[in-house]
Amino acid sequence: MTSSIDLIETAIRDRRRFLIASALGVGYAVMPGGLLQNAFAATDYSLASSIRSLSNAFHATWNQGAEAYTKTVDRPYVALITEGNSEKGIADIGALLAKTGGKLVLGVDPNDSPDARPIVESVAKAGGYVVTVWNKPADLHPWDFGEHYVAHLSFNGVPAGEQTAKALFDSFGGAGGIVALGGIPSNAPAIQRKAGLMNAISATNGKVQLLDFQDADWDSTKANNIVGAWVTRFGDKIKGIWAANDGMAIGALEALRAEGLAGKVQVTGIDGTKDAVTAVKNKEMAATVDWNPRWIGGMALSLGYHAATGKFTPSKEPKSHREFYGTGVLITQRDVQEFWKNNIDKTPAIDWNDLWGKISGPIA
Amino acid sequence: MLVSKTWLTRATPTLVLVGLSLLISLVDPRFLSLDNLVRIAAAASAPLVLALGVTFIILMGSIDLSIEGSMAFTASVLAALVTNSSGKGLELGLLAVPLALVAAGAFGAVVGLVHVYLRVPSFMASLGMGFVGIGVATVLLGGERVSILDQNIRALSLHRVLGVPLAIYIAMLMLAVAWAIQNHMSLGRHVMALGGGEDLAAVSGVRVKRVRVLAFTLSGVFFGVGAVLACARLGAGSALIGNGQLFTAISAVVVGGTSLSGGKGGVFSTVIGVLIVMVLNNGMIILGLPTFIQQGVLGAAIIAAVLLNAPVRSFVVVK
Numbered sequence: 001m002t003s004s005i006d007l008i009e010t011a012i013r014d015r016r017r018f019l020i021a022s023a024l025g026v027g028y029a030v031m032p033g034g035l036l037q038n039a040f041a042a043t044d045y046s047l048a049s050s051i052r053s054l055s056n057a058f059h060a061t062w063n064q065g066a067e068a069y070t071k072t073v074d075r076p077y078v079a080l081i082t083e084g085n086s087e088k089g090i091a092d093i094g095a096l097l098a099k100t101g102g103k104l105v106l107g108v109d110p111n112d113s114p115d116a117r118p119i120v121e122s123v124a125k126a127g128g129y130v131v132t133v134w135n136k137p138a139d140l141h142p143w144d145f146g147e148h149y150v151a152h153l154s155f156n157g158v159p160a161g162e163q164t165a166k167a168l169f170d171s172f173g174g175a176g177g178i179v180a181l182g183g184i185p186s187n188a189p190a191i192q193r194k195a196g197l198m199n200a201i202s203a204t205n206g207k208v209q210l211l212d213f214q215d216a217d218w219d220s221t222k223a224n225n226i227v228g229a230w231v232t233r234f235g236d237k238i239k240g241i242w243a244a245n246d247g248m249a250i251g252a253l254e255a256l257r258a259e260g261l262a263g264k265v266q267v268t269g270i271d272g273t274k275d276a277v278t279a280v281k282n283k284e285m286a287a288t289v290d291w292n293p294r295w296i297g298g299m300a301l302s303l304g305y306h307a308a309t310g311k312f313t314p315s316k317e318p319k320s321h322r323e324f325y326g327t328g329v330l331i332t333q334r335d336v337q338e339f340w341k342n343n344i345d346k347t348p349a350i351d352w353n354d355l356w357g358k359i360s361g362p363i364a
Numbered sequence: 365m366l367v368s369k370t371w372l373t374r375a376t377p378t379l380v381l382v383g384l385s386l387l388i389s390l391v392d393p394r395f396l397s398l399d400n401l402v403r404i405a406a407a408a409s410a411p412l413v414l415a416l417g418v419t420f421i422i423l424m425g426s427i428d429l430s431i432e433g434s435m436a437f438t439a440s441v442l443a444a445l446v447t448n449s450s451g452k453g454l455e456l457g458l459l460a461v462p463l464a465l466v467a468a469g470a471f472g473a474v475v476g477l478v479h480v481y482l483r484v485p486s487f488m489a490s491l492g493m494g495f496v497g498i499g500v501a502t503v504l505l506g507g508e509r510v511s512i513l514d515q516n517i518r519a520l521s522l523h524r525v526l527g528v529p530l531a532i533y534i535a536m537l538m539l540a541v542a543w544a545i546q547n548h549m550s551l552g553r554h555v556m557a558l559g560g561g562e563d564l565a566a567v568s569g570v571r572v573k574r575v576r577v578l579a580f581t582l583s584g585v586f587f588g589v590g591a592v593l594a595c596a597r598l599g600a601g602s603a604l605i606g607n608g609q610l611f612t613a614i615s616a617v618v619v620g621g622t623s624l625s626g627g628k629g630g631v632f633s634t635v636i637g638v639l640i641v642m643v644l645n646n647g648m649i650i651l652g653l654p655t656f657i658q659q660g661v662l663g664a665a666i667i668a669a670v671l672l673n674a675p676v677r678s679f680v681v682v683k
Contacts, residue, residue: 053502053604054502054507055436055498055501055502055505055507055602055603055604056507056509056604057507057508057509059507060506060507060508061507063507185655185656212649212652214649214655215655215656219604219607219608220509220598220600220602220604221594221598221605221607221608221609222608224407224597224598225407225645225646226649228403228406228407228646229403229645229646229649229650230649231399231403232394232395232397232399232400232403232646232650233392233394233649233650233652247509250509250598250599250600251598254597254598254599257522257599258406258521258522258529258597273509274449274508275449275509275511275600278449278511
């Protein structure tokens, strides 16, 4: 005869089994590859951008461009933020690929060059389409990956560094000492822009001397403190300050302002952010270079989406259409008014279907 | 003998500071010029106020990792309340400063409440709230670096009285406030008591929860002042304004001699610590050291500081 205790234990065991079985069943159903996959998986492509942070003007404008593009094709869009953490960037992309069942068009600015390979491999394996911008290893090429790694676009930092340096030298008559602030030393843009600066200096045949070069890691506050120390060390031997990006240029400018030197010693940056262009307008900065991040954000997605929807076949395109440099616009005190009128007072219209119109050359 | 050993341990940070300064000035005498000393002091103003805030938390035996988020939050509130480059600022002028400090204090209070009433360790509570702060700041500022155009705010950093920027006077004022709280107010005594032995303090009648929340609110206000000074110096409110400040503040507190387990140290140790860190930074540029060596020197300095600060190392419990 079964006792009441046996009955209770049987009930508990059965209930446990029931609960565990239901959990397994539900889990299987919603898992990718499970029963409900066809119901929840995207029937068409989703778009996403993977960028470092929305707290810097460059990526914030990138995101606006990407959103503007996705509105024209009426697809869902999400911005993945890495916050400077490579692992998070790769993991977020993996999660989104799982969620969309591989139907993803991704425009990515890899946090650092080595990240590009795992990102491209995971997107290609899942059947999505990816466009990388700025950072990738030199031995990784879109044409080695078939259709899914659509393109890599970058901007040649060498002419940018060179042209801003020349504008800086012109501001003090071409003879004297300068100091320079570099970005994170392992970043490709930092290396390229520094090379451009060095080219410009050697072209002056000794008339311009580089008094010191310090890495301020793209950071405004670091640049501010470094310039303060430089003023002690070099005093009025500094005729100009070259910075590898606008964030550091503004930090340097504020340090000069604290010494009463703003406008007397010119600064140059690169990136074309609004406060840098304002400083050029106020004659406190000599030059900056605009990459048009709005165009980058939207075009990365446009290239991927055109490939995904079959409008062109990546493997049939020449190599120069799969790895190329875009065009940067130099802004000096001479042309800043024009630039302001066309790009800041109004949002410029961009033709998203003109995929390769702004190529300035293949990546060597 | 025991007395002089203790004195030596307590005086070590000051001796290190003096020694470093003399060493650097031997190589380049311009380091000790009045201009450069003013520059170092001006650069140290915001980090000093931040470090003073975090000192109270560390004295209590907890840690506050929300500096960067708190600064970002306060910076965005400040930028929103004054004339700025987005054109949508409220143009409140200097009145914006006390309002921003209230916001900063509220932020600190939330960290404290999460820590005390939700029983989240201070490490996690402050880290999480720090990220929340950066998120809120990003939303408020729309990803932009919003330039502050109000000259009254900029004057806090740019205007000089007797050749010394206002920021240094403000930092001195905050130091006096911190000293007064630590030595002459019950809050300071209770914070020390909690750090020295929380169980003992609790049974002695110290209202632990209340002290903890008040301490976090207080440090929030200090972080707010630091954020205002940083915004005035850089001329902008940005969600990234706190970048790197957490490391500087905590290493300054440790280098100055305050123990991370609480109960030992004080605000003057923090001042010495901040000065050591800023002198190192400034001195290395003046000496022309390459960037990659500077990081290593800073790290080695922190380890050396801990080694020099522990009086009898064999009795210390190292976790």
